[in-house]
Amino acid sequence: MQPYQADPSSQINAALDGIKALVISLDGVLTDGTITLDGEGREMPALFARDLAGIREALRLGMKVAVIAGRLAGAYRQMLEAAGPVDLFLDGEEPLEAFEAFKNRHGLQDEECACIADDIDDLELLKKAGLPVTPINGAEYLRNRVAYISVFEGGRGCVREIVEMILDHQNRWEYSEKQASAE
Template sequence: MQPYQADPSSQITAALGGIKALVCSLDGVLNSGTLTFDAEGREMPSLFARDLVAIREALQLGMKVAVIAGRQASAYRPMLEAAGAVDLFLDGEDRLEAYELFKSRHGLQDDECACIADDIDDLEIMKLAGLPITPINGVEYLRARVGYVSVYEGGKGCVREVVEMILEHQGRWAYSEKQAQG
């Protein structure tokens, strides 16, 4: 799905079935976009626990996950590695190159990747991804060009919502109300 062909829900539903990987921007998606530093200038990372639990569950169910930061963000590495085998691009790599490396490493095609980003610096990846997504507080320019706008803000559950949506659609999210009702 191209970002410029946004919505109809039938396109989203069709895309969900083929998603094998999730690519997340760090700033504004996994964190709130607010950067906090201590008195020595060290970044004090913070991530929403529910998003990390969802990433762990996605990895355990075979989904590939990449986190891309367009800046030096190694302070997040221990928290993200604790979630599982996440492909981390936290050293300021070129975002598009990181995305292509991730796909190549796992034998993925664009249409097998969902991408969550909140700002225009990820637009090139969003144009390629099979399901481009932004948090509800993503920049307006992106909100008008993605396949899905999360009802959650970045750093406050949008990753969890997307993981659940993908895995539930694929019948692999065991914590679904649909699954619980049989």
């Protein structure tokens, strides 16, 4: 997607129509980017409950979800598995290879995937996605290279916002203001 070549809102709406999956970068998107270790050097994972609830809702409504970490991040496995059948790439897989494996596993095309990432090492992944997104605190370099900048920071509601945006646009979000005003 080249968001700067057309009216951004019409291009985002067109992309939202076909989104079937969400690909999330772990560090800086699902987390706030902080890595905390205990006294023995073990990572102490923390995730925002609202983002996890958004993932659960996306899965419940039929979206496919992948979480990719470009480093060993197995400490997050238990929390993410509890959200539902999330495709996890937490063993340091190269992000583009993980993205391709996820698409192949579910028979998806690039344009059917929204991707949320926050740093320049994810730029190639964002370029392939049908809806590339970065959190408001994502790397400055990404701002003109994504279709949408979340109003939330990574690890503080960014994932939930995008899940709601996709589901609401597709009339599948039961808590939509559109649906409430129709009642």
